Amino acid sequence: MVVAETASPWADAEWAAALIALTGETIGGVHLRSPPGPVRDYWLERVKQLSKQDPIRKIPANIPEGRLLGGIDLGATLKYGRPIAETGMLGECHGHIVIAAMAERLTRSTVHHLCTALDNGALSVARDGIEAETPARIALIANDEGTEDESAHAALIDRLGIALDMTTLGIHDVDDEIFRSRDVERAINALARVTISEEHLTALATLTVSLGIDSPRPTLAAAKVARASAALRQSEVVEEEDVARALRLCLIPRAQQLPEMAEPPPEPEPEPEPEQTDDAEPPPMSEQPPPDEERLLEAALAQLPEGLLEQLQTRSARLRQSSTGSAGDQHRHQNRGRPTGVFRGDHRRGGRVNILATLRAAAPWQPLRRREQTERDSETPPRHLQIRRDDIHLTRFQQRRETLTLFVVDASGSAALQRLAEAKGAVELLLADCYVRRDQVALIAFRDEQAELLLPPTRSLVRAKKTLAALPGGGATPMAAALDLTRDMAERAGKQGTTMQYVILTDGAANVARDGTRNREAGTADALAAARMLALSPSNGLVIDTAQRPQPRARELADTLRGTYLALPKADAQTLNRAIRAATP
Amino acid sequence: MSIAYPFTAIVGQDDMKRALTIAAVDPGIGGVLVLGERGTGKSTTIRALAALLPKIDVVSGCSYQCDPLAPRPGLCAQCGKPADTPDSKAMTIPVVDLPLGSTEDRVVGALDIERALVNGEKAFQPGLLAQANRGFLYVDEVNLLEDHIVDALLDVAASGENVVEREGLSVRHPAQFVLVGSGNPEEGELRPQLQDRFGLSVDVRTPGDVPTRVEIIRLREAFDHDRTAFRKKWARKESALRRKIQVARDQLDDVDTPAELLETAAKLCLALGTDGLRGELTLVRSARALAALEGKSAATLKHLRAMAPSVLRHRLRRDPLDESSADIRVERVISELFQESVKDGGS
Secondary structure, three states: OOOOOOOOHHHHHHHHHHHHHHHHHOOOEEEOOOOHHHHHHHHHHHHHHHOOOOOOOEEEOOOOHHHHHHOOOOHHHHHOOOOOOEEEEEOOOOOOOEEEEEEOOOOHHHHHHHHHHHHHHHHHHOEEEEEEEEOEEEEEEEEEOOOOOOOOOOHHHOOOEEEOOOOOOOOOHOOOOOOOOOHHHHHHHHHHHOOHHHHHHHHHHHHHHHHHOOOOHHHHHHHHHHHHHHOOOOOOOHHHHHHHHHHHHHHHHHHHOOOOOOOOOOOOOEEEEOOOOOOOOOOOOOOOOOOOOOHHHHHHHHHOOOOOOHHHHHHHHHHHHHHHHHHHHHHHHHHHHOEEEEEEOOOOHOOEEEEHHHHHHHHHHHHHHHHHHHHHHHOOOOOOOOOOHHHHHEEOOOOOOOOEEEEEEEHHHHHHHHHHHHHHHHHHHHHHHHHHHOOOOEEEEEEEOOEEEEEEOOOOHHHHHHHHHOOOOOOOOHHHHHHHHHHHHHHHHOOOOEEEEEEEOOOOOOOOOOOHHHHHHHHHHHHHHHHHHOOOOOOEEEEEEEEOOOOOHOOOOOOOOEEEEEOOOOOOOOHHHHHHHHHOO | OOOOHHHHOOOOHHHHHHHHHHHHOOOOOOOOOEEEEEOOOHHHHHHHHHHHHEEEEEEEOOOOOOOOOOOOHHHOOOOOOOOOOOOOOEEEEEEEOOOOOHHHHHHHHHEEEHHHHOOOOOEEOHHHHHHHOOOOOEEEEEHHOHHHHHHHHHHHHHEEEEEEOOEEEEEEEEEEEEEEEEOOHHHOOOOOHHHOOOOOOEOOOOOOHHHHHHHHHHHHHHHHHHHHHHHHHHHHHHHHHHHHHHHHHHHHHHOOOOOOHHHHHHHHHHHHHOOOHHHHHHHHHHHHHHHHHHOOOEEOOOHHHHHHOOOOOHHHHOOOOHHHHHHHHHHHHHHHHHHHHHHHHHO
């Protein structure tokens, strides 16, 4: 079988299907970014055909932990009078491909268990009086239907070797089949013999670094995909074509930065490795210099569908956000008062009794308790159902209303250049306070034409600090835009049941109107209008005047916002903390 | 059980490997916290440790791995009864995984459901804490652990004893374990109470340079290709390190602690303003453990200096924003202090 390299966008998807069918769990799986639709269905159909695995089981996003991991089978246990374990879904799928539906909605604990299964090929379960290690070697296809700011959890994505984006593929892009399941079967035998040269490995590692990928997992996956790709071509040597494919399927979709194509990566190509063996097969058609990373990358990029390169930048921006985006998601769900689990507890101390869990806990003990009661008191007939205090399970809700502190930092020229450093210092002080109160924090910066949400709500202060430190200064002051964005955030927070407070650091000199024109008067008018709107939201505000000499402008803004005003020159740590506490309900 | 990647074949990450080895030498050090991003080999290293650890003597048939030679009061109810010296057997130091979804009854132990159902009798079924006695308890993603499990863990870790009161059962048993937690700080902060519980803390980072990465891939590929052969290839290094740990464990009690060391430890903690005495104690203990590991008869300032960053990093007075510079702060104080003490020694 000779595979003609087709340039169609579908080719990579077809290859990915064959690769996952061939390598299965050794590369973890596929992060499949695609809206639901016929293209995705067809692709999954191809995976089924090539892997000869039908049906492929699906893990629903809201699967309960017990079902995923297994536990005690209550029905069977009561019937047979001895504990009968029930295998969880991950255990049942051992050795198979599994689909995670709506991967962007998976709960944090489901993500964790999937990661454990992918890492260890086994799960240790310790629940419901059962303790076992179940083999659970799976290959996961994560159907990620997330739109712009939603994505599957980064920890999961990191473990899935192949990343496939089919969001741009339409039904007309679907092309001919390249493989038959026979090809995959034949490749299985070939795979063990495929070798990859030192140069290619080095090239992959170098490219990982220059694409800004931190984790070594994608590189490992890329090496495996390259070998599998060679096996699918019925070749025993990994060639450039395979490396380029691995690059497209494993590394480029995870790129955090575009490598500088003009300058080669800083590493010189001959690696100073003492035990380097040079007898590995040289790549064929090697009239050219040894596979140099830049050329490989170019080759890989050349085969990418048009327009993908441009998407890369937006995608990498999205990826960067997603690492906490989804974790934040989860907190948000909890905020809505969603039940987040059950635990054994005392109902007299408050809390809602979870009847089902309580009965479940009590059920196995009934024969024992009835007998005990009969022994103690043989006259009264034993009650049918004996529930004791130890059985009581309560539903856990997120008890505390979350608070979000939103920092709105003026990074414009008028305020920033002199005072930005001090403003940053002040924010750090406030951040420390937020840490003590376990608040979430978010950061908006505004300068030039627009206001931007630099940091979506997160609990990670490390990130907040990093983002803040990297904040550039200079330009005009689009105050109105910043206040509008703040109001957006306040509304969103309100919907999630989060209490939001915001801290605006500015000198109050608005000079960009809502329509983007630079005009001090229009800018100020728009800013005050925006402030009046924001004042209607239930959030509390604090305006910190960062001007060299406190101006009436910032005070006017604070008054319009019905917020607290504070001039930075007089604000030391204590004053700031007191002020923000006063602003907190 | 799947074949673990050899501990000695892990590329780089020396801080983490040393901290875990030190904890294996002296379990009293109080646990190891490993923080780092994804894909830094946190879990791999800790799982590799399980295959490396030497054997200990335990009372045969005891659910809590009691030490047959230990004084009675510290043992479980069964082994604590006055009797002849019990039968003992050797077993590998346990490394127990505490999975994230664990229920409280499996962690602390509960009524044995099987015996209740089949024989209708009340019996205690030991939980993970019992299994981890005298060994390691590993919590992956410790920062995401449910609060009530964390509370149970903290309570037991502090007292070294697990007390279960349930269904009229009243059981107490020893539960002394090295708590090893790993997590990614970007996915959620660790509760401060839990953080302070750990004796040592290490930050792991992804190696950035290409040769190291190539090395990682090559080794991992070789491992995945043939796990048994790979382990065999590393067996000599593994057993050498195992022997070293064993010897260090045996000689730990004989390592001298010069007064100068205690003084420096106190000065160091004072200069950094760490809370409580735990920092100093851990500092001295880990210096001794390191000395034992190196086969030295006394702990020196060199050992103290080597361990100081791991011991103190997470104990600095809470300044959450200075996270990146915690190491620098420790390092600065150390270098100041050590120059000074060198001068003192000279004069």
